[in-house]
Amino acid sequence: MSQAMDRKVVWITGASSGIGxxxxxxxxxxxxxVLASARKQGELxxxxxxxQHLTFIPFDxxxxxxxxxxxxxxxxYSAHLDCAVLNAGTCEYLDMTDTDPDWKMMDRIMSVNFIGLVNxxxxxxxxxxxxxxxxxxGVSSQAVQAAFPQAEAYGASKAAIRYFLSSLRMDLKQFNVDVTCLLPGFVDTPLTQKNTFSMPFLMSPDDAAKRMFSALESRPFEYAFPKRLTAMLWAGRHFPKLWLSMLAPKNK
Ligand SMILES: NC(=O)c1ccc[n+]([C@@H]2O[C@H](COP(=O)([O-])OP(=O)(O)OC[C@H]3O[C@@H](n4cnc5c(N)ncnc54)[C@H](OP(=O)(O)O)[C@@H]3O)[C@@H](O)[C@H]2O)c1
Structure with missing residues (x-):
């Protein structure tokens, strides 16, 4: 068999920037x-x-x-896909100090992060x-492991992804489709570069991608990294009052 016929095929969404x-x-x-999608080619x-084995397929x-x-x-481009990495996503933060909070953000973020992944x-x-x-x-986030302020939209969309994938894993087992949910910590990309809060254990996109790529080889149900952040968020989940006192904005 020729080498070209042996080549495995992956579709990656959100491939024009950052982690993708x-x-x-x-x-x-x-x-x-690699069949790579995003709305624009961007950094691809x-x-x-x-x-020659990289193709851009525009997709909103x-x-x-x-x-x-x-x-x-x-x-x-290929009669089959061996792997699909559904990574495209966006982030916005809800500002409850605003006299007229932007509630429509829930719809925007759920449309891209959750419904976009389902599509x-x-x-x-x-x-x-x-x-x-x-x-x-699918790419969720460590943000689902404990609540963060202003992450009402982003966190909910990523929690929806996690549940959706865990249920889908059950229904796709009969078709031998393995399903993995990735939960990255903070990665230095355009998505996080606008953040004004501290991001513990921030990783470069290359470091994050290498960890994800090598973890995916064993097809885990979930892969949350880096472990130091997982441990910190575990504490936040199990000591919620302490977590609230540490992270909630102080009284005005
Ligand atoms: N960075 C982090 O710390 C971090 C942590 C946990 C999880 N994540 C998740 O990792 C994924 C990648 O994030 P990133 O940090 O690499 O962000 P990024 O650099 O901003 O990349 C986002 C990618 O998604 C694409 N995208 C956005 N909206 C889209 C749409 N409507 N249709 C198609 N593609 C769209 C963008 O391309 P176009 O704009 O050209 O469409 C881009 O390729 C996201 O799901 C994010 O939530 C990131």
């Missing part, structure tokens, strides 16, 4: 064929010129009308099922 871009590099370095552009994950054509485009599953599942050993991966 770094993951794209990991998969390419490991010899995979220079990679596209230099990698909130736009239902693109779903069939994205599936058709994916299948025109992406709908797009790729038929192609995953054609693989002999399919792996579906």
């Amino acid at each position: 871009l770094a993951l794209t590099k990991c998969y390419l370095d490991d010899g995979w064929k 552009e220079p990679l596209l010129d230099n990698h 994950i909130t736009d239902d009308s693109q779903m069939d054509s994205v599936r058709d485009t994916l299948s025109s 992406s599953v709908e797009v790729c599942l038929p192609l995953l099922k054609k693989s002999s050993r399919p792996h579906l991966v």
Whole structure:
């Protein structure tokens, strides 16, 4: 069999920046064929010129009308997917000190992070099922492990992803599709670069992607990292009054 026929195929959403871009590099370095999606090529552009096994497929994950054509485009590049890493996402913080808080943010963030991921599953599942050993991966966040102020929208969307994937894991077992939920800690990307609070154990995108890539090899149900943050959030969850007194904004 030729080397080209042996090449495994992954679809990565949110591949134009941050974690998705770094993951794209990991998969390419490991010899995979990468089908990379985002709304715009962004930082993928220079990679596209230099990698024949990298293809950009534009997709706004909130736009239902693109779903069939994205599936058709994916299948025109490969009859099956061995892995899909559904990573695209965004973040906004609710400001309760505002006299008119931006409640519509809940809708915006859920549409991208949660419904967008569900749309992406709908797009790729038929192609995953054609693989002999399919792996579906979604990106949640360590933010789901304990409450953070102003994260009403972001945290809820990531908790929804975690539950959705854990339920989906049960229903896809009969089709031999393995499902992994990734829970990264703080990673230095455009998404977090606007944060004004301290981000303990901040990782570079390359470091985060390498940890994710190597953890995915054993197809865990969940992979939360770095462990020091997991431990800190475990304490926050088990000592909620202390956590509240440490993190809640002080009385005005
Ligand atoms: N950075 C962290 O500390 C951290 C921690 C835990 C979890 N995460 C999660 O990791 C994932 C990647 O985040 P990141 O930090 O790498 O952020 P990032 O650098 O801002 O990248 C976000 C990616 O998502 C894409 N995207 C956003 N909205 C989209 C839409 N409507 N349709 C399609 N693609 C869309 C963006 O491309 P376009 O704008 O071109 O579409 C971009 O490629 C997110 O799900 C995030 O919640 C991040």
